Amino acid sequence: MYVWIWRHLPGNAWMKALISLILVLAIVYVLFQYVFPWAEPLLPFNDVTVDNGMPVTGGTAVAS
Amino acid sequence: MERRGTGAVARTDGDEPQLQQEADRDEPRRQQGPDRPRPGGARGRIAAVVSFIGELLITAGVIMALFVVYSLWWTNVLADREAKRQANHVRHNWAKPAGPGALDTKDGIGFLHVPAMKNGEVLVKPGTGTGVLNEGVAGFYRDPVPAAMPWDKQGNFTLAAHRDGHGAKFHNIDKIETGDPVVFETRDVWYVYKVYGELKETSRFNVDVLDAVPKESGKTVPGRYLTLTTCTPVYTSDYRYIVWAELERTEKVDAKRTPPKELR
Numbered sequence: 569m570y571v572w573i574w575r576h577l578p579g580n581a582w583m584k585a586l587i588s589l590i591l592v593l594a595i596v597y598v599l600f601q602y603v604f605p606w607a608e609p610l611l612p613f614n615d616v617t618v619d620n621g622m623p624v625t626g627g628t629a630v631a632s
Numbered sequence: 633m634e635r636r637g638t639g640a641v642a643r644t645d646g647d648e649p650q651l652q653q654e655a656d657r658d659e660p661r662r663q664q665g666p667d668r669p670r671p672g673g674a675r676g677r678i679a680a681v682v683s684f685i686g687e688l689l690i691t692a693g694v695i696m697a698l699f700v701v702y703s704l705w706w707t708n709v710l711a712d713r714e715a716k717r718q719a720n721h722v723r724h725n726w727a728k729p730a731g732p733g734a735l736d737t738k739d740g741i742g743f744l745h746v747p748a749m750k751n752g753e754v755l756v757k758p759g760t761g762t763g764v765l766n767e768g769v770a771g772f773y774r775d776p777v778p779a780a781m782p783w784d785k786q787g788n789f790t791l792a793a794h795r796d797g798h799g800a801k802f803h804n805i806d807k808i809e810t811g812d813p814v815v816f817e818t819r820d821v822w823y824v825y826k827v828y829g830e831l832k833e834t835s836r837f838n839v840d841v842l843d844a845v846p847k848e849s850g851k852t853v854p855g856r857y858l859t860l861t862t863c864t865p866v867y868t869s870d871y872r873y874i875v876w877a878e879l880e881r882t883e884k885v886d887a888k889r890t891p892p893k894e895l896r
Binding site for chain 2: 569570596599600604607608609612
């Protein structure tokens with residue numbers, strides 16, 4: 569996969585390295601800005617929503 | 633005859649190098665032995681699939697590592713920035729002469745100081761929803777048991793904040809011990825509380841800790857209590873950690889906003 573991408577990047581090795589770096593930074597940006605904020609509430613690591621997510625039936629308490 | 637012969641010779645001459653080239657091209661392949669798959673062969677295809685899966689797994693690992701960096705570092709950067717901005721806003725409003733209007737609670741009702749947590753001041757805002765707590769502040773409960781305010785005659789001022797990420801304002805909650813001071817600062821008054829009880833691990837469904845008279849802390853009569861709640865153990869949210877404090881005294885804020893002796 570990565571070999572295939574490398575082969576299809578234009579320019580010489582330096583150019584390819586530069587483009588790769590820009591691509592990596594762009595992907596990290598998209599992850600931090602959009603993907604992780606979206607994924608975080610779906611994962612049980614920092615559960616603040618127990619309180620609000622469930623209907624109030626005497627259960628549910630105390631945010632993390 | 634001669635011409636044909638020459639032609640034949642010429643043809644042979646022309647063919648000869650080609651044959652030689654093909655032989656050369658074949659030669660290294662044969663030398664590489666059976667381990668080296670021919671491109672396009674069945675082995676080559678399997679190798680390509682295996683290396684593709686391998687690369688996907690490596691990519692997944694890197695993304696998970698990045699998620700940890702995001703959760704434990706980047707959310708703190710964002711939340712601290714936001715909390716500072718909001719805190720400055722509240723301080724700025726306090727500096728203005730008091731208007732006749734009602735108490736403005738939307739921006740935050742005051743600041744929590746817990747010297748044992750060594751994290752400076754924490755802005756306190758209404759609500760304990762994700763949107764509020766992710767701003768790097770502590771929230772007072774409105775649901776499922778609404779908190780009493782510190783200036784109420786009696787009741788339980790119940791607060792929640794993140795243990796990790798998003799400012800991690802209650803990260804050091806386990807450093808608080810019985811007898812430690814907890815100070816809540818409003819525009820006009822310092823409320824000085826003293827810690828008298830803690831619950832190091834309780835169910836996240838244990839709403840009783842938020843009661844006006846938190847019986848689990850050993851109290852049976854109404855008073856002016858404060859409850860801190862966050863998740864435990866660190867980096868997870870399996871259980872909840874509770875700290876209870878009771879109001880000891882109040883101090884009027886002076887012109888220089890001199891903090892009470894507990895914070896000096």
